[in-house]
Amino acid sequence: MNRPLPRLSVALLLAAALLAAATACTDREAQRQAQAAAQAQAREQAAAQLQRDYDAAVAANNWELARVHGAALLAQYPGTPAAAAVxxxxxEVAARAEAVRERRRLAALWDYARVAAGKGEQRxxxxxxxxxVDTGGAGPAAVQLVLRDHPQWKRSAYLVLQGGDFDCYGGCKVKVRFDDAAPKAMSAWRPRTDEAIALFIEDHRGLWRQLRKAGRVEIEFPVKAGGARAAAFExxxxxxxxxxxxx
Incomplete structure (x- = not known):
């Protein structure tokens, strides 16, 4: 038959149990705090690395990469010192990145060619x-603007249609507008050939000079279908x- 424990023994056991529970709680809290501190440190280290990547891209004027690193830093590690610094x-970095993208897009609109021609090279x-543009052909189609340097025919600037025809066999005037400037009349002519539906602009030098400064050019030309049409180029x-x- 088991004897009941003395009251003092019961009290001691209860105190020991309470102490053990308190110690366990304290250990778990300390462990939680240590884990949180480690996570915070790792987070700040990762943010600092992204900031270094961002700074390196900015120093190299690689605005698109800098924007990627900066956006990732703010999205993944908000509230960190690195995010606050960036x-x-x-x-401004995003604006510069967009400008780079736009320049690349505009550059890709031009097609350059070099081919052998006679004793030289045509560019x-x-x-x-x-x-x-609806020029009187089977339907609306793109108009092409060409700048050409030929060893025999020399330099020229002309428009090419895919359908319809220009009404300019005896010579005519085209209206050329650069950006928001007033239209300028320029002499043009349509050669009597079936090789291409082409309209040559006589002042190719003036056209080139303005093209090098302008962002947009619009050329209005007469067509056989009646009236005039306009083609705009970026x-x-x-x-x-x-x-x-x-x-």
Missing amino acids: EPALA SAAILSMAP AGGLDGGQMPGWD
Whole structure:
């Protein structure tokens, strides 16, 4: 038969149990705090690494990469010292990145070609109109603007249609507008040939000079279908280095 424990023994056991429970709670809290501190430190270290990547991209003028690192830093590690350091300049970095992207887009609109011609080489730069134009053919189609340097025919600038025809066989005037400037009349002519539906602009030098400064050019020309049509080109990405001697 078991004897009941003395009251003192019961009290001691109860105190020991309470002490053990309190110690366990204290240990768990300390463990939780240590874990939280470690996570916070790891978070700040990761944020600091992204800031270093961001700073390196900015120093290299790689605005697109800098925007990626900066946006990731603010999204993943808000409230960190690294995020606070990067945030004030991120809007400007994003604007510069967008400008780089836009320059690349404009440059890609131009198509450059180099082909053997006679005893030399023909170079050309060509761009398609921003929107299709109804010139009296089977339906609206892009108009092409070409700048050409030929060893025999020399330099020229002309428009090419995919359908319809220009009404300019005896010579005519086209209206050329650069950006928001007033339209300028320029002499043009349509050669009597079936090789291409082309309209040559006589002042190719003046056209080139303005193209090198303008972001957009619109050319209005007469067509056989009646009246005039206008083709607009985003010309701001023209690379002068592709046409040596034109500048």
